[in-house]
Amino acid sequence: MSFIIIPILVAGIFFFIVGVVGLLRLPDVYSRMHATTKCDTLGAGLILFALVLYSGFSNASVKLMFMILFIWLTNPTSAHVIARAAYRNKIKVCEGSYELDKTEGVQCRD
Amino acid sequence: MNVKKYSYTFWGTFLTLLLFWILITGRFHWQHLLVGILCSFGVAHFNQDILLDPAERPLFLKTTIKKWISYFYILVVEIFKANWGVAAIVLNPKLDISPGFVKFRTNVKKPVNRVILANSITLTPGTLTVEVEDDVYIVHAITRANAEDVSAWYMMDRLIEIEEMEKDVS
Numbered sequence: 001m002s003f004i005i006i007p008i009l010v011a012g013i014f015f016f017i018v019g020v021v022g023l024l025r026l027p028d029v030y031s032r033m034h035a036t037t038k039c040d041t042l043g044a045g046l047i048l049f050a051l052v053l054y055s056g057f058s059n060a061s062v063k064l065m066f067m068i069l070f071i072w073l074t075n076p077t078s079a080h081v082i083a084r085a086a087y088r089n090k091i092k093v094c095e096g097s098y099e100l101d102k103t104e105g106v107q108c109r110d
Numbered sequence: 111m112n113v114k115k116y117s118y119t120f121w122g123t124f125l126t127l128l129l130f131w132i133l134i135t136g137r138f139h140w141q142h143l144l145v146g147i148l149c150s151f152g153v154a155h156f157n158q159d160i161l162l163d164p165a166e167r168p169l170f171l172k173t174t175i176k177k178w179i180s181y182f183y184i185l186v187v188e189i190f191k192a193n194w195g196v197a198a199i200v201l202n203p204k205l206d207i208s209p210g211f212v213k214f215r216t217n218v219k220k221p222v223n224r225v226i227l228a229n230s231i232t233l234t235p236g237t238l239t240v241e242v243e244d245d246v247y248i249v250h251a252i253t254r255a256n257a258e259d260v261s262a263w264y265m266m267d268r269l270i271e272i273e274e275m276e277k278d279v280s
Contacts, residue, residue: 015193022200030250031209033238035200041233042193059136066134076232076239083240083250098210100257 005050012046015039027094029086037079044071119161124154167222177272184265188234195236199252208254215245218269230265 022035048068052061127150135142154161199207218224228239231249236256241248251257 015197018193018197018200022196025200025205026207028209030238030240031207031252033250034196034236034252037232037238038189038192038196041189063134072233073229076229079232080228080239083238087240087248094209098208098254098257100210100212 001053005053008046008050008053012043012050015043015046019043029091030083030093033079033083037075041072041075044068116158117161119163120154120158123157123161124150127153171276174272174275177268177275181265181268181272184268185230185233188230188265192234192236196252199236207252209250209252210254210257211240212249212251212257212260214247214249214260216247216266218245218266219273223269223273227266227269231260231263234265 016039019036019039022039023032026032026035045068048064048071052064052068055061055064128146131146131150132138132143135146199205216224216227218227224242224245228242228247231237231239231247236252237260238250239247240250249257249260251260
């Protein structure tokens with residue numbers, strides 16, 4: 001069994017490292033949010049999934065599955081809250097950022 | 111003392127919480143159950159104002175359940191792609207990014223489906239929902255290509271399709 005678990009665990013750790021590297025390298029708040037939120041989702045998800053496989057079919061694995069579910073529910077929500085707070089406070093964006101407005105193109109049927 | 115009548119939503123929430131408690135503790139001793147009942151009742155009671163009304167709930171009808179399952183399956187696939195894409199961008203020595211905001215409207219009507227769409231956008235390739243105001247979404251994209259694609263994303267069409275099916279039934 002460990003030949004399946006270890007690669008999954010390593011993949012999870014890899015995505016966490018990518019998240020940290022992204023946090024240090026990317027220029028502004030929003031791009032940093034991309035790196036941290038995305039890699040947390042899969043990093044934590046894969047590590048917990050490896051632990052589910054490790055503990056087999058037991059009470060602990062049910063709890064771990066719930067942890068994955070709640071992380072996947074709350075992660076985008078909290079990312080949204082942080083990004084929105086940054087947007088409302090007009091935090092500086094990095095140079096070369098653009099703003100596309102596509103509200104005209106799609107018609108609203110209300 | 112006036113006894114307030116609790117709604118079905120309240121009891122549904124209470125039972126769900128209690129079931130969750132039993133699942134997590136994994137014991138049926140009466141002391142565990144008593145504490146569980148007290149806790150679930152307290153949580154449901156103090157959150158009465160923000161419980162999900164029937165109108166706010168996502169509908170899982172017999173006809174749409176297949177669509178929902180395939181939606182969440184594709185979402186998980188997209189999450190894997192998103193992580194791979196971001197990892198490739200971050201680990202590339204040139205750091206090939208062109209970040210920016212996109213503003214677009216959506217035809218998704220129900221608030222709960224709009225929340226699902228916003229969260230799906232945040233979870234998938236290089237896009238992050240910054241603000242949702244009625245039907246206007248402001249999304250931050252990490253590359254220009256992501257920014258161009260997000261307003262006509264195929265997951266949005268799937269949600270609209272599901273809504274159409276719900277309308278036919280009700």
